[in-house]
Amino acid sequence: MTNDGTAIGIDFGGTSVKIGVVRGAEVVDHAPPIATQDFDGPEPLLVAICRTVEDLRIHHPGILAIGVGMPGFVDFEQGVVRNLTNVPGWHEFPLKTRLSQGTGLPVIVDNDANCMAYAEWKLGAGRGMQHLVAITLGTGVGGGLVVNNQMVRGARFGAGELGQMSIDWKGLRGTYGNLGALEEYIGNQEITQAASDAYHSRGDHRSLGDCTPAQLSRAAEEGDPVALELWNTIAGQLANVLMDCCWLLNPEALIIGGGVAKAGPLLFGPLQEALFSQLSDPFKEALQVLPARFGNEAGMIGAATQALESVAP
Template sequence: MERFLALDIGGTKIAVGRFLRNGKLEDKKIFPTKAERGYKKILDEIVENIKRLKTNDTVALGIGCGGPLDSKEGVILSPPNLPGWDNVPLKKDLESALNIPVFLDNDANTACLGEYYFGAGKGVRNLVYITVSTGIGGGIIIDGKILHGQRDSAGEVGHQTIIPDGPLCNCGNKGCLEALASGTAIAKRAKEAILKGEDTILREWSKEGNISAELVRRAYLQGDKISEKIWKDALEYLGIGVGNIITIISPERVILGGGIMKAGEEVLETVRRVVRERVKLVPIDKVEIVLSKLGEEVGLYGALALALTEMEAR
């Protein structure tokens, strides 16, 4: 049977895997990115590990990597978490080292494809995938194909404005969904509440370490009022954002993934309620809002799904 390679490049770790066409994982290797050493050294370690996994019947390699990038040319364009990767021709470099076709897309798009092929997206042709963790990213599949838009800029679901004069976002805009409902945003609001002298258990907890979104949720579940407000506001904003996307795309399914989904059912309940309240023109009983299925493995399965899609399209 034909085999495929998958490569998931993150700011802290890199994973490579070898799969059978049916999605069975045969072998994998994970190593730290050590981003500060720069492109050339990281590329060398990637090639070394891939060569170890590559068999004679390996057909292609799929890669998911943080953007911005040019998926057609296979070039990475200065991502914030990979310093020194400025206009690096990753696809070309790996094709000449490995002698197989190589395909690249941003990791939100590959995660979306991964769910579509192997996870919560099976059985539909139109879906939106949203990942809520330190940031909020996403991918859109229309008629079975990823929507790339101009210069690979489509699907940035985290950067829709929710509050006109809201907190400043990393992208430069104000009041983006990401600046209101990401794990980072939740933690930031909690820290601000502590600084303002609000009455919250988080003040005590913050002495023992960093405040995270997970800690805010734990405080809320223990009855902390400030944490409850911060947590519930974030879910409400997420619901508004998901509703906006549904109104525009009218997908068959919306898949929610990322770290915040550890709170699973509670997130789903709020998002579904807000969508029911706000989305008026799309038949929402036909839009399923579900949790992602691939969890931590989404990076590798996404890269595999990219390689499969691209080889089928050839």
């Protein structure tokens, strides 16, 4: 049973904690999600997670390790959750140690966008590559990097924060005072607000619910000029940060995932055009712009895959 390489992948989100059994590139079993907000801080939530893991192990006795993807800053080496953006009470929590004590299994803990990048690199759109940049477009904008065939974590495990990179040195102020932060322009809510503003300025007073990225895709596919223009703007803003990544790292691929990426050709068409008109040959020659292979399961798969490689490298 140990040879099939089965691990538990945990995708810890602000709304729910999703726990699955991962084998290769597949989530072969799911536990019912745990509602994050039902628990007051890390201790009771940890108990619920350990119980769920035990339940899953009854049917999957070959589980070798646990990988956890967290929505915030993690000390990857120590497995300590330093701070979570949208979940109160998680501050300097030694999740690796505690989850390992609670389950008897080896544990790795990483940032969720790093897990997504890892999944794409090892099993997805970036398989076999030495240099890639992965970005995930959702409520927030996150990312992960591979350089010289290694994950890039940086001096304090913060690397890959593409959503905080700037598109305008005099632009909108981001969460950390950073002017022009990409997330302030193309986060889910920011796109919805920009769409609402654009429609309202033309006398079209549709609700915010009709201005989500998904609605905006539908409208653009039907030829709505406002929606089409918005996708072009989003693509231009995204291209700016991705272009910076290219000039800096000269990657083989930009891998784009998350909900907003579901816009497909509406986003990828103008994005590709904006990128390739702003790079020189050595940067274009090497470059592919690819949709991510994994959707919602990227975090679980990437976390579990890292956990497996940590026990049997």
